[in-house]
Amino acid sequence: DTEVTQTPKHLVMGMTNKKSLKCEQHMGHRAMYWYKQKAKKPPELMFVYSYEKLSINESVPSRFSPECPNSSLLNLHLHALQPEDSALYLCASSLRIGTDPYEQYFGPGTRLTVT
């Protein structure tokens, strides 16, 4: 199984809502990532988890709160978002992080619209 799954596929939320994005992989990968992608732009790294611990936070606003409950699951909790946060949110996983080259497997993404 080389698949990363993400739910929901689409999400529309108001600026006062609280919602969560979910990501799951069963490849035994110990590194998991959240990326944000705007139209016609490359994926922009938000967070990296390594062995269920937050390893990298790319100075993301606190209205985005990641969580890694176990080695297969990754959540992104959303609260008080702004319209400019509307984007495709991609989850990815890789065997590990580090200076060795590990390819990343991306999920299909959640298309988020903030109204």
Next chain:
Amino acid sequence: GQQVMQIPQYQHVQEGEDFTTYCNSSTTLSNIQWYKQRPGGHPVFLIQLVKSGEVKKQKRLTFQFGEAKKNSSLHITATQTTDVGTYFCAGLIQGAQKLVFGQGTRLTINP
């Protein structure tokens, strides 16, 4: 900040023509990876290059990594409509633990 520059931003070709996209980094890369993202899809890993001067082929796709490990290219021979999408290079800066993505080259093809 650390950047990986990718050109061209867009490329439109006739089916059957060749296509090349280039990536350049201001700093030495540990490795470079290439991803393809179809319209409406997500990035899919194509290949990674690790060694200086490395060349790898996948059918009609040829990937090169420069001798100084600062640049890379992807060449597609005789494009087909299935090649449509955005091609991203992503470099691992030496000593860092995260990929830096290029801006991508969006390939469109006239059948």
